[in-house]
Amino acid sequence: MLHxxxxxxRHGGRVLFDGATVHVAAGQRxxxxxxNGTGKTTLLRLIMGEIGADGGDITVRARARxxxxxxxxxxxxxxxxxxxxxxxxxxxALLHEADNTDCGHRLGEVHERLASIExxxxxxxxxxxxxxxxxxxxxxxxxxxxxxxxxxxxxALASALFARPDLxxxxxxxxxxxxxxxxxxxxxxxxxxxxxxxxxHDRDILNTVVERVIHIDNGKLVAYAGNYDRFERTRRERMExxxxxxxxxxxxxxxxxxxxxxxxxxxxxxxxxxxxxxxxERMEPVxxxxxxRAMVFDFPDPEGLPPPVIALDGVSVGYQxxxxxxxxxxxxxxxxxxxxxxxxxxxxxxxxxxxxxGRLAPAGGLTHRAPRLKVGYFAQHQTDELxxxxxxxxxxxxxxxxxxxxxxxxxxxxxxxxQERADVKVADLSGGEKARLLLALMSREAxxxxxxxxxxxxxxIDSREALVAALNAFGGAVVLISHDPHLIELAxxxxxxxxxxxxxxxxxxxxxxRRLLLERGREARREGRGDTERGxxxxxxxxxAAEMRAQLAPLRKRVQAAEKRxxxxxxxxxxxxxxxxxxxxxxxxPAQVTALRKDLADAVRAIDEAESAWLAEHEALExxxxxxxxx
Numbered sequence: 001m002l003h004x005x006x007x008x009x010r011h012g013g014r015v016l017f018d019g020a021t022v023h024v025a026a027g028q029r030x031x032x033x034x035x036n037g038t039g040k041t042t043l044l045r046l047i048m049g050e051i052g053a054d055g056g057d058i059t060v061r062a063r064a065r066x067x068x069x070x071x072x073x074x075x076x077x078x079x080x081x082x083x084x085x086x087x088x089x090x091x092x093a094l095l096h097e098a099d100n101t102d103c104g105h106r107l108g109e110v111h112e113r114l115a116s117i118e119x120x121x122x123x124x125x126x127x128x129x130x131x132x133x134x135x136x137x138x139x140x141x142x143x144x145x146x147x148x149x150x151x152x153x154x155x156a157l158a159s160a161l162f163a164r165p166d167l168x169x170x171x172x173x174x175x176x177x178x179x180x181x182x183x184x185x186x187x188x189x190x191x192x193x194x195x196x197x198x199x200x201h202d203r204d205i206l207n208t209v210v211e212r213v214i215h216i217d218n219g220k221l222v223a224y225a226g227n228y229d230r231f232e233r234t235r236r237e238r239m240e241x242x243x244x245x246x247x248x249x250x251x252x253x254x255x256x257x258x259x260x261x262x263x264x265x266x267x268x269x270x271x272x273x274x275x276x277x278x279x280x281e282r283m284e285p286v287x288x289x290x291x292x293r294a295m296v297f298d299f300p301d302p303e304g305l306p307p308p309v310i311a312l313d314g315v316s317v318g319y320q321x322x323x324x325x326x327x328x329x330x331x332x333x334x335x336x337x338x339x340x341x342x343x344x345x346x347x348x349x350x351x352x353x354x355x356x357x358g359r360l361a362p363a364g365g366l367t368h369r370a371p372r373l374k375v376g377y378f379a380q381h382q383t384d385e386l387x388x389x390x391x392x393x394x395x396x397x398x399x400x401x402x403x404x405x406x407x408x409x410x411x412x413x414x415x416x417x418x419q420e421r422a423d424v425k426v427a428d429l430s431g432g433e434k435a436r437l438l439l440a441l442m443s444r445e446a447x448x449x450x451x452x453x454x455x456x457x458x459x460x461i462d463s464r465e466a467l468v469a470a471l472n473a474f475g476g477a478v479v480l481i482s483h484d485p486h487l488i489e490l491a492x493x494x495x496x497x498x499x500x501x502x503x504x505x506x507x508x509x510x511x512x513x514r515r516l517l518l519e520r521g522r523e524a525r526r527e528g529r530g531d532t533e534r535g536x537x538x539x540x541x542x543x544x545a546a547e548m549r550a551q552l553a554p555l556r557k558r559v560q561a562a563e564k565r566x567x568x569x570x571x572x573x574x575x576x577x578x579x580x581x582x583x584x585x586x587x588x589x590p591a592q593v594t595a596l597r598k599d600l601a602d603a604v605r606a607i608d609e610a611e612s613a614w615l616a617e618h619e620a621l622e623x624x625x626x627x628x629x630x631x
Contacts, residue, residue: 001026001195008055018219029196031206034216036432040199044169067165073152077143084126087159091119129158132184150176170198178345182483203486297466298414300446301475305370308332315365317355325351340480340488343498376447388427392437415440431458449477456484555621562614573603
């Protein structure tokens, strides 16, 4: 389907591709990965012919249709459905010809071709794609121009999917999606019938959808079989082997050089010395693979606060008097909470985040906020508020006027801004660097509660992993809104569902939420077809599913509680080991050392007990889930 041979491309004096070669077979689903700035988007533009290469060849199979998401959002008075249907020009042309031709023979050929491309199913296929991307039946009939830019980009994605090109190129397709649409897209792409090349930093898509990974590495295109997890394992093994080979070769070169130095002057050994010199010259150095994934985030820990951090009792909130977006909110947040907000875009997740952050005042009910509470709020749209001509250092220094320069730079260093990058103008920063700057600005006062609205947009995979680690190590509370299932699964231990004008705890995990969405999708399709087949009603099935989740919820909570106890004991053990490693400790009273060692033994025992409890609770949960599945 696609063959790239000896590709060379330079941009702004920098070589992005240097003799890069790779082949993509028809029907393969490929993930294109690489650090920000390595040329992933540029490669797609080269494949589409938007820009020309400096050298080499890019060949796409003859007559193959290449599709991508338009960078320009669609607009106008055309309905969403008609806009998506227009993405298939052959169908449109054939239908027009069928309505206007007078030739019976030609009319027969037209209808035969319409049947072969399944034109009769096109409206239902368009509706299914739009529905999966978050547009209900009423929205599908509305004009494209009545939607915001982000929603219109979803229409552009729907058009690309509907066209079903032979080679589909997608560049970060989840950036304008919520979690629900991302989950749907994941399932759709996993069954895509053509060839797919997708740039994504979403591990779930790279693991579930792709069967081959192409890694942009030092200007080369290196292909790996399997999904992203397999790529990581394979590359790590390769790095280890290559590092060992490099060390072995260095030792070998030292031995040869030592022989040459020792015997070069001796006539009897001169020929052998010269032979070994030539051996050294011919010996190609083994280049050790450098793991450049050194990104680290480090949120400063806040001071303690009495619980709860925030408590809501019957609260309503909205933007217009008498028209609440969310009502009857009765929830609480404690310092150790990690909460993810679920719910489709438009249901009020951002409204909930603004309420919790204090940016939106409640319209009714009682709100308790802990004294001295500091809240950090992150939203991607805040990139528009950055001054393009200012540097990261200037931004942070302006918000920390009393801090010495060393403290300002130290905080920037927590988010990967070393001396050089801290003094670069914002206009010259990548999207990921701008996101990291916003995280640094948000956390400058060590907030007790961090509210993060889509923090992973523009972050590459390694930065996302660093964010997960930093959130898990953070000593305060976290509320997340994200379309990244991997982030939610690893960083959140509680889920709140925002829908139907309210927000409530969701009793279950992300897998349960996926099943709920699938159930609702089947129900919507069944209602759309008017099915009357016998069997339990959808209402009965939903009730049964809800009852099953309610039965399993206590077991899941006990598993989560055991996990939390393990994490706390491990953290305490690490802190005690640090204390015991301090040389100055042993200059003090021996009783203090004895007490710390006793505390360490207690922490180790607590870990063992918590792990045993977790294992028992986890086995009970698995047994209950299996029983529920058989039922």
